[in-house]
Amino acid sequence: MPEKHTFILNGRRVHVECEGNVRLLWVLRDLLGVHGPKYGCGLDVCKACTSHINGKAFHPCSVSVSELGRDDKITTIEGLAATVGKDLHPMQQAWIDFDVAQCGYCQPGQIMTAVALLDELEANHRKLTEADLDAIRNVCRCGTYSRIREAISAVAAEMHAG
């Protein structure tokens, strides 16, 4: 039976009614019309749907909507810039500066992964390493990997300098 669910999506409370076992990706895309998180496998492999829950990276294709609490804060690519109070998050700007994207399909997920990675490093007072970049699992079938590394490294260097 459909159940009522509520959580915070990109800074606003949302309500949705559906079976509790529907994965959040489909709640976002099919029921709430938020299309930034992309479907690339539905198996928690490609990471194209990467978004943030309470500031940490997660994969909406692998989380049932019933697992969310009413105060959980979900951020998709659409809400990323607002988390820093700007038109663009520095990672989005770096993506533009380095002309990272080709088709662009995986890039919302790539950016959300990158932001969470640097946030985590900052919280742990660690510097970005090549090993950190190697550990990113997001698939880019256009093969933009090199520019992704450049963009993340540039933002990391700026954070460190700042």
Place this chain on the structure above:
Amino acid sequence: MSDARRPSGGVSRRRFIGYLIAAPTVVGASQLFVAPAQASIPTVQPVDAYDATDLLTAAALPTSGLISVVVNKDGTVSFAMPRAEVGQGITTAVAMTIADEMGLSLEKVNVTLLDATPALLWNQFTGLSNSMHSIYTPLRVAAATAKGQLLQAAAGLLGGLPSDFSVRGGVISAPDGRSVTFGALAERGAVSKTTRVHVRLKPSSELALVGTSQGRIDALEIVTGAKQFAMDLDVPGALPTMLCRPPTINGTALAVQNAAQVQAMPGITDVAIIPHTQWVAGGVAVRGETFGQCIDAVDALKVTWGPGSAAGKSEQTVLADLAKAELPLTPPLDPLAKSLEQVFTFHFRPGDPLETNCAIADVGDGRAEIWSSLKAPIAAQEQIAANLGLQVADVTVHVTQGGGSFGRHLFSDAAFEAAAVSQRLGKPVKLMWHRTDNFRQGRAHPMCTSRVRVTYSGANVISFDQRHTGVATDFSQGLGEILTATSATVPEGDTLGWSQLAFALTQNVPYNFGAVTQLINEIYDYDTFNTGSVRNIYSPDVTTATELMVDQVAKAMGQDPYQFRRAFVRDSRLLAVLEKVAQLGNWGRSMAPGTAQGLGIHKEYKAAVACLVEIDCRSATVGRKVKDGYTGPRVTKVVYAVDVGLPINPLGLQAQMMGGAMDGIAQALTYSLHLKDGYFLEGSWDNAYYTRQWNTPLDVEVYVMPPSTGQPGGAGELGVAPAMAAVACAYARAAGTMPSSFPINHNDPLGFRPYPTVPPLPESQTDDFS
């Protein structure tokens, strides 16, 4: 008489025919062709004289359709592009071309994708990396026509001669300093009757944007999540729809035992068998409120399946069939000459973009409307009309932005299927394939072998024979139609004829190797396996086999691989890029045991490219551990030098080459499908090992050569073949043994546990996010 303003000669100052179109605002148009007409199109000639790029360009000649550049009242300029954008960046290159010709800033140009427009005939087709080559000059003519009319309108307003005005940033200025914007002239310059005009193009010395690096025009949309792909569109009533697909390739759904129960599942609105036909893969369709519920419904279905088209086939049986079909080598010319001979095997590999096959269809009331990323939208429109029993004019086909293609969108499979399902259900559908289906039932690069024999005597290569034998490449959609339309000798439906033509028009041996023969034979029907012309089609395999043998011959002659190539390369542009990569990549530098450099060169799409890579095959590297991932050797460095004739946007060109490198690395080392008992074992990106970050080179450099021909060649597929070849050659030198089966890890023990085939869709992992 001399005219100081008239630049001297050159192609760019030829007079062209443009059209001013009767419209509410200024519209400049031109016919979409670039080359002078040829009396007839030769069937197969040496590729040097006439290649696939020429064929597509010639195919564009008989069109009655025009492409047009529209000046809007707000000062922007719009162009509905008769090509697909799938990440290759042509919307950006096209916007740059228009902005430059008209004297407009780049952000004032809007490029959209044109709906299927039958009047354009062969001109609405995206393939063989032909787009910029075919569209560059016609686009400039259309833009120059519009600009010329704006200048006329400005002269009417301001007085004086158009030739005395200057144009900058969308503003036309008279010598006395008065000025008027494009926007203010858009209506004033409009014509009530379509008029043919002569125009001249800007001399290349005045082009300010073309040749400069520009970021993608859709970059902001992409990074904010606003870019819309087909599945992001909101079409009223088009609910998520998926198909339950068979456990073997192209199996047929015979009966559903529990349709009523599945239809009663949460969210599900429809369940129906969709028959397998020539055009529609078919299976059992489910439609519902969310794709998640469709996945659950697909897995709940109990279906009786008929056998598939590849029943009983495994890669060992395919390999045996290939061996039987191989065409014989030519008899040795000189029985005393030495020879080297080797057969290389290239396994099936996926051709999928990250966006799975998808389309929206709304069929009903004698009409149909389709949304999908399509590279041959006119052919799709015609076929959909035929499949549905409608007139072509009653089928509207919208071309959406594609989330990658790599040859995939030459095929309109998802659009055909969505149309069939929508007609069957009588409802709009938003149809999407599951990733696992895309790997197992989608289109793959056909498995093939390449036998190469090189004979040599002293310091000369006397002959080079190559026999390419493959599972049939499906050219039955789009590309094949164009090949048929432009080549009288390939009868419709002769799929081997299409393959032979495509092979002959694209393949070449870029060395002076005496008597050269390259022949192709293919086995099975075109639809025994679901294959396609994956990015760069035959070239990656043919070039890899060639370059590995080049290294072998060089070794046998006691020559350095680079010096040998320099001595034998038979093209000055190739020689230039080869010398450039050797210099930039520091060819021959001292390297640690287990690491090595490799070279590959390639000529196609009116372009020349060389690639140098370095690979690390040391045990510490090969033994890296990544959970659920494959590591193996790592390519640590890639250097390209690329000559595309006229680079429009070097930044975009470099992006395409970088992507080509990632494909080449994957295809040489890791990326394939295992065929067993009529189905492919791979079902996810953790099974099929496309390049991931842990195998990305740490150092990628792409050197763009200065303009060499004045015309843009192709870039989108160009990087794949030389990179794959260079990686294979580097691996052979680092490992001390020449690989003969690709990817090199294919025959290792399977590194994953295959998902079951029934139910067809694996359940997602559960993320531990707390």
